[in-house]
Amino acid sequence: MACNEKAAGQKVAILEREGMSIMKKMLVLSVMAACLLAPVALAQTPAACTGAVAPAYNNCYTVPVDSCMSMDRAVAYFVAPPGGTGELSWLADLLGEDAAILLGLQCEIADINGAGELPAPNGMLDAFEFGLIEEVLNNPGTYSSLGAWTGQLADQMQYNYQQLWTTGMNNLVFSQLPMLWGMLTSILAGEGITVPPYATCSEAINTVFPDLMKLLAEYGLIGDTDTLAALVEVGGLLALCDILAQGSCLVTDLHAELVAGFPTKLAPTGDADGDGVTNITEYNNVMAQQKAAPAGVECYVDAALNPALNGTEECGAEPPCAATSVPSMITIAAGQAIDITGNAGCLTGGTITWTWTHSVKGVIGGSGSRLLVTNVDTSYNGTITGLADDGTKATAVTPAIPITVYASAPLAGGLGLGLLAGVCALGGALSIRRKR
Ligand SMILES: [Ca+2]
Ligand SMILES: [Ca+2]
Ligand SMILES: [Ca+2]
Numbered sequence: 001m002a003c004n005e006k007a008a009g010q011k012v013a014i015l016e017r018e019g020m021s022i023m024k025k026m027l028v029l030s031v032m033a034a035c036l037l038a039p040v041a042l043a044q045t046p047a048a049c050t051g052a053v054a055p056a057y058n059n060c061y062t063v064p065v066d067s068c069m070s071m072d073r074a075v076a077y078f079v080a081p082p083g084g085t086g087e088l089s090w091l092a093d094l095l096g097e098d099a100a101i102l103l104g105l106q107c108e109i110a111d112i113n114g115a116g117e118l119p120a121p122n123g124m125l126d127a128f129e130f131g132l133i134e135e136v137l138n139n140p141g142t143y144s145s146l147g148a149w150t151g152q153l154a155d156q157m158q159y160n161y162q163q164l165w166t167t168g169m170n171n172l173v174f175s176q177l178p179m180l181w182g183m184l185t186s187i188l189a190g191e192g193i194t195v196p197p198y199a200t201c202s203e204a205i206n207t208v209f210p211d212l213m214k215l216l217a218e219y220g221l222i223g224d225t226d227t228l229a230a231l232v233e234v235g236g237l238l239a240l241c242d243i244l245a246q247g248s249c250l251v252t253d254l255h256a257e258l259v260a261g262f263p264t265k266l267a268p269t270g271d272a273d274g275d276g277v278t279n280i281t282e283y284n285n286v287m288a289q290q291k292a293a294p295a296g297v298e299c300y301v302d303a304a305l306n307p308a309l310n311g312t313e314e315c316g317a318e319p320p321c322a323a324t325s326v327p328s329m330i331t332i333a334a335g336q337a338i339d340i341t342g343n344a345g346c347l348t349g350g351t352i353t354w355t356w357t358h359s360v361k362g363v364i365g366g367s368g369s370r371l372l373v374t375n376v377d378t379s380y381n382g383t384i385t386g387l388a389d390d391g392t393k394a395t396a397v398t399p400a401i402p403i404t405v406y407a408s409a410p411l412a413g414g415l416g417l418g419l420l421a422g423v424c425a426l427g428g429a430l431s432i433r434r435k436r
Helices: 005-015 022-037 067-078 089-103 126-138 149-189 198-222 225-237 279-287 295-304 414-435
Strands: 330-333 338-341 353-358 362-367 370-373 382-389 395-397 401-406
Touching: 067 089, 067 126, 067 198, 089 225, 126 149, 126 198, 126 295, 149 198, 198 225, 279 295, 330 338, 338 382, 362 370
Parallel strands: 330 401
Antiparallel strands: 338 370, 353 362, 353 382, 382 395, 382 401
């Protein structure tokens, strides 16, 4: 970046143009001041994100990702008490018109990623769009049956976050802004704007900016043209791109194609679970039940990630799941054992608890997938059903298995075969005699 006083002078001229947002002003001022002080390289080399401990400068996103929490927390900082906590309410005042985008970034109402000037709705509340992404990010491996993209999502999220935060905002926010606070304060004081001491705002700033970068990284994952355009526009607003001369963005140009995500899976017209029903249709089906965020998000995520659901079901309905691998019927002699092992592989929620119920005796076995009853008698005639419960809201039931217990060995048993052979032998002898 060519940082010199001439460039800085040009920036001052830009700032004085009407329509230049205050957010841009503030960030340009910060960057300009940084340029004047020392030509510090803004980019850091991303450290690897493996291992239990994140690198010190926090270049890795962490799970669980919770965009509703991030959105509402950011807005709370921007809104003065009693509506919010207010640490950054002065910044909202500075932002003027642009504050509408940040203040509108509430979980319940945010929808900024449509076509046109921000905030532009695309018909799906962003909390729902993010909810789908986060369900996959926060539960790695769970949705692999939906395709390879589910496994690639975390890598792309990491890439987007590093592009935006590590190479973009991190150094400015954590290192340069504290250093430049006094200068920023006096410049803005000249415009009649009072900025509190850094200590009053530092925690909010150090929380809000990583949060915002996480949200932007998620918009990148959605990846459709409108969303990427919105991402680039917000990036520009935050001085991530094209605020200084071309090619001197905090992020070395926020090329949409670099952060592009999975539009055929995650965009409104995408189909995450490949059931032939688009995400926005499944969303509209859920919303027709008047399910708002955050409860409705769960309903939508269930529908959009499960090919057996399309959102028209009652919200929270148990996904169809049949426990398998049980015998169609059991016929044994008294004294023998009933031995059944069920399989509820379609349940993914957690540890599965089984309950085995007899049509006459009631519950006769529990917890494990195998039911073993030794030395049965004829009182076991009836049916047995297994119920598998994964501890969340999903259950699976086996078909009712007819049980027949003979008081003594049936003819098909070993003893019966011996008797039958004897009868046949005797019959054969009789018929031979008759022929004579
Ligand atoms: Ca949206
Ligand atoms: Ca679908
Ligand atoms: Ca579906």
